[in-house]
């Protein structure tokens with residue numbers, strides 16, 4: 001999720017949870033920790049999954065205590081809309097603010113909504129957040145949400161822009177892999193590519209009985225398919 005030429009500045013942090021991932025970005029001595037999380041859904045009642053949430057927030061607290069950093073961002077689907085006063089919203093927001101000392105950026109940059117349910121009509125909510133320290137708010141230049149028709153997710157993209165000094169980016173020890181530069185390709189290059197692709201696709205011999213069988217519950221061709229896969 002980052003340019004390969006800054007890979008030497010990025011380290012993945014180990015976390016014991018399948019609802020969290022985190023990286024530490026070293027920008028010339030300025031360290032930024034970015035945590036991505038996904039909290040359980042809000043049941044709107046007292047029976048929300050407090051234990052699971054406590055474990056996730058505990059992991060974030062451990063990260064804050066374990067690794068040195070200058071800035072700390074927690075981003076993701078919190079399933080928490082601060083306009084709703086449910087027990088889970090109160091619990092998560094209190095923990096983020098009072099225990100982890102992080103604030104939702106939407107307190108400073110207002111957004112209309114970040115999630116629109118595809119199941120229930122007219123249900124829009126702001127459940128995706130950036131939780132950041134007070135000091136980080138001062139370095140922010142913009143934050144918001146992008147609603148795009150191309151986006152097939154029921155969540156909209158949220159973004160944050162902030163000032164940071166990055167200079168003398170070293171290009172040493174970088175594995176540069178070549179890849180097609182389509183914008184430089186001529187009409188002839190593209191035609192040649194299409195012809196070569198068609199030729200290669202045509203040369204693939206798919207087992208006949210796997211394409212002619214119409215039984216959706218059929219499992220008698222597994223051996224054919226396995227043998228076919230092994231030819232690649």
Ligand SMILES: [Zn+2]
Pocket residue numbers: 213214215218219220221
């Ligand atoms: Zn069959």
